[in-house]
Amino acid sequence: MSSKKESTGTSSSSPVKPVLVALDQHTSSMELPASNLRVVYLNQPQKNIGFAGNQVVTAKYNAWTFVPAFCYERFTQVSNFYFLLVGIGQVIPAITSTFGLPYSWSVDISNMILLVLGLVLFVDAIFTGVEDFHRHAADAVMNARETRVFDPTLPTSFRQTTWKDIVVGDVLQIKKYEAVPADMLLLAVHETDPSAPVGMCFIETKSLDGETNLKIRQALPCTFAQLHDPASIGHLPGRVACEHPNHDVNNFMGRFEPGDDASVIPLDLKNVVLRGCVIRNTPFVYGLVLNTGSDTKIMQASHKTPTKLSKAIEIINRGNALLMMIMLLLCVLGAVWDQAWVTSSSPSYLLLDEPSVRLGLNAFRGDVMGIGIAFGYYWVLISSFVPITLYVSIAIVKSYQSYFMNRDLGMYYAPSDTPAAVRNADLNDELGQITHIFSDKTGTLTANEMNFRKMSINGRSYGRGSTDIGRATAMRTGRMESVTDCQASTGDAAHPPHIEFLDPHGLFARDRATRDGHADAIQAFLTHLSVCHSVVLERDDATNTTNFSASSPDELALVAGAAYFGHQFTERSNGRAVVHVLGKGDVEFQMLELIEFTSTRKRMSVVVRALDNRILLLTKGADS
Secondary structure (H helix, E strand, O other): OOOOEEEEOOOOOOOOOOOOOOEEEOOOOOOOOOOHEEHHHHHHHOOOOOOOOOOOOOOOOOOHHHHHHHHHHHOHHHHHHHHHHHHHHHHOOOOOOOOOOOOOOOOOOHHHHHHHHHHHHHHHHHHHHHHHHHHHHHHHHHHOEEEEEEEOOOOEEEEEEHHHHHHOOOOEEEEEEEOOOEEEEEEEEOOOOOOOOOOEEEEOOOHHHHOOOOOEEEOOOOHOOOOOOHHHHHHHHOOOEEEEOOOOOOOOOOEOOOOOOOOOOOOHHEEEEEEEEEEEOOEEEEEEEEHHHHHHHHHHOOOOOOOOOHHHHHHHHHHHHHHHHHHHHHHHHHHHHHHHHHHHHHHHHHHOOOOHHHHHHHHHHHOHHHHHHHHHHHHHHHHHHHHHHHHHHHHHHHHHHHHHHHOHHOOOOOHEOOOOOOHHHHHHHHHHHHHOOOOOOOOOOOOOOOOOOOOOOOOOEOOOEEEEOHHHHHHHOOOOOHHHHHHHHOOOOOOOOEEOOOOOOOOHHHHOOOOOOOHHHHHHHHHHHHOOOOOOOEEEEEOEEEEEEEOHHHHHHHHHHHHHOOEEEEEEOOOEEEEEEEEOOOEEEEEEEEOOOOOOOOOOEEEEEEEOOOEEEEEOOOOO
């Protein structure tokens, strides 16, 4: 994975806020003083102060802010603010049509604006409060998770603590299949061979980027070589100077300063494990906490969910805006014509001198104030142009929709016992507007299954078969070649997973058994498939089986294909790869360099040393 070096600082352990320096991809952390970086000390907790705690809160409200925040959010919506103004207008004596009351017990619900608005907001507040309560409950569960932190005063060297109590500078022990509670520098891993430590582990980053393949992380040689037992953690010196908290989960920049005359060690993404990652393929790892809570990259990358409106509501809002404009025009015309009639008629019988009557008759004054009062009176009188019952009906209908959608057996996924879950009832009707689904074939919306069916070696093609899509196309166009292709498209029960290779005439076995150069090309091709990859072996302790974990389904299919033809990839450790070749036994390759696939190169490469001491460069990927 390429690493673009950049940083944006937001905090420091110093009580005085440091100057934050933006680092571009040409700037190295080795060139900057520690004052411009985030500094974390190892085994010196008194210096690791001023950092954020590890308690994470994703809820929007609390007991004190719910009412004001909820009211602010709802009354910033045009429709709610409009009806609030109408309700206020109903209690103003000069323009009221309900005798100065915010409601009228008549059959016309338009005269009960505040009552209906209050009911709508009350129901909305209940749903919003319940939804936020669930967020608080999820936060409590997350913060109450337990992990192990280094404590030199205990015989076991580690004590149980909750995630929320983790602080910057702690050294954690994370076991296999456990999630990482904070961004941490990998110090050491459990070694299968302590006499030859390699400091390498694998992690799952599904919660960060959605990818299910395992990724390699490497501990620092200067730290894992010294950690022979847990007690030695307390004697490990040094400090880390790294980038300030930012949202870039694909890059990391920093340096480790051992604290003696040893040279400074640069750090990048392969040396850190971010919050939310899961440890795999190793019993446990040790890590130094660098970022906690809101400073972690996953929290920096999270944003407040914007308010979303469905297309139907947008159309209704535009229609209501047009109705408001028409209503305002009618109010202006009514007020002007009213005052024109008052001025021309001058009804003296209305010009009473009692103060209690004069306030209510100001609308009959032929001046600006009279026009304003007449405008307000007409506005309150015809405010039902914009129907409040429409929004009430929509809220009721969508609540019923959510109820039935959550219980719809047609959207129930039996393998994982997962029913449909409505996250935002306001967008229910959007589902009916979908006409096309675009997918990048990463498995998010598709099965994304790859199977080994055919291959071409030195211009000779082996294997027959077609995919489901190819078979359906051939059937529609009348180009189905043979029943064999149909059988190959559905697979063979005798074949192992990811293999649907069908060679009814035995062409591959015949060419492989020959003694010419083409047989050597076949051997080289299978060696390439079994060595040039980033697949790792993952052992399942529960079933005592070993499975492949690959960065992509096509890479998994290629390695499975090589194993099917007698080149079984069996081990990757200590900088070597072992392939069990049928008829020859284990063949070992020394891994000199692995250049992972990138979208720029569109290929991956490995440099290996074979048993005959030849150095091979193996590359696979796009032709251009």
